Amino acid sequence: MTIKGSCHCKATTFEVSEAPQTVTQCTCSFCSKRGALWAYYVPSQFKLTSPPENVSFYRWGSKTIKHGFCATCGCGTFTETPDWSTGEPDFDNPKISVNSRLFDDFDLDKVEVVVIDGKNLW
Numbered sequence: 001m002t003i004k005g006s007c008h009c010k011a012t013t014f015e016v017s018e019a020p021q022t023v024t025q026c027t028c029s030f031c032s033k034r035g036a037l038w039a040y041y042v043p044s045q046f047k048l049t050s051p052p053e054n055v056s057f058y059r060w061g062s063k064t065i066k067h068g069f070c071a072t073c074g075c076g077t078f079t080e081t082p083d084w085s086t087g088e089p090d091f092d093n094p095k096i097s098v099n100s101r102l103f104d105d106f107d108l109d110k111v112e113v114v115v116i117d118g119k120n121l122w
Contacts, residue, residue: 021112
């Protein structure tokens with residue numbers, strides 16, 4: 001079941017290969033200000049369907065994670081990140097985290113929200 005998503009102005013569009021089982025709400029300073037609910041995918045499950053130049057990236061702190069946002073309207077769209085499931089960055093297993101609030105025609109209220117205490121973890 002392909003799910004399509006887009007930023008506010010539709011200049012940045014994408015799709016994922018399946019619905020998320022859960023979404024993550026991170027309480028770190030960046031995620032909480034962004035207001036995203038993250039759905040995680042392996043790169044093969046994510047496809048940017050708009051021109052890549054429509055996306056800008058922001059890196060902060062360790063510069064490990066590329067936070068994507070629409071270069072036109074500024075909506076936070078997706079991130080490119082190593083797998084952090086062990087607590088350490090695994091660069092051999094990258095992940096794409098998608099701002100699930102940008103999914104089109106998808107009932108996000110039916111998906112469990114998992115909270116990560118990023119404010120105190122890093």
